[in-house]
Amino acid sequence: FQDVTTSSSSLIQNLIRRQICxxxxxxRGFVIDKNFEASKNCYLMGPLxxxxxxxxxxxxxxxxxxxxxxxxxxxxxxxxxxxxLEVPSVTLAPEPESANVFMNVA
Numbered sequence: 001f002q003d004v005t006t007s008s009s010s011l012i013q014n015l016i017r018r019q020i021c022x023x024x025x026x027x028r029g030f031v032i033d034k035n036f037e038a039s040k041n042c043y044l045m046g047p048l049x050x051x052x053x054x055x056x057x058x059x060x061x062x063x064x065x066x067x068x069x070x071x072x073x074x075x076x077x078x079x080x081x082x083x084x085l086e087v088p089s090v091t092l093a094p095e096p097e098s099a100n101v102f103m104n105v106a
Contacts (some may be wrong), residue, residue: 002028003028004016004030005023005027008088010082018040019039021038021039021044021048022038022043026051028051029047029048029049029050029051032044035075035078035079037078043079045068045072045075050070
């Protein structure tokens with residue numbers, strides 16, 4: 001566990017300096033809500049959500065793939081419920097003879 005306030009990562013330093021993300025009480029991650037949102041339209045996943053304890057939402061560590069997959073399913077559901085998310089319509093092009101699949105996003 002690295003203290004995010006002393007991180008050598010320029011990304012983490014800038015998130016803190018610009019107040020996009022706020023370190024949580026443990027300094028092991030950033031404050032997030034139950035939808036994994038650190039600030040408006042800034043969602044976190046993985047080790048940066050560690051150390052969040054708020055009511056029924058408790059994350060002490062988030063390094064294992066199984067745990068991150070579970071959290072990502074919760075994040076996906078929250079994003080789909082969000083009125084701010086516009087889900088693009090996706091149409092698949094006819095499958096070419098080479099069996100490569102191409103996607104056109106409208």
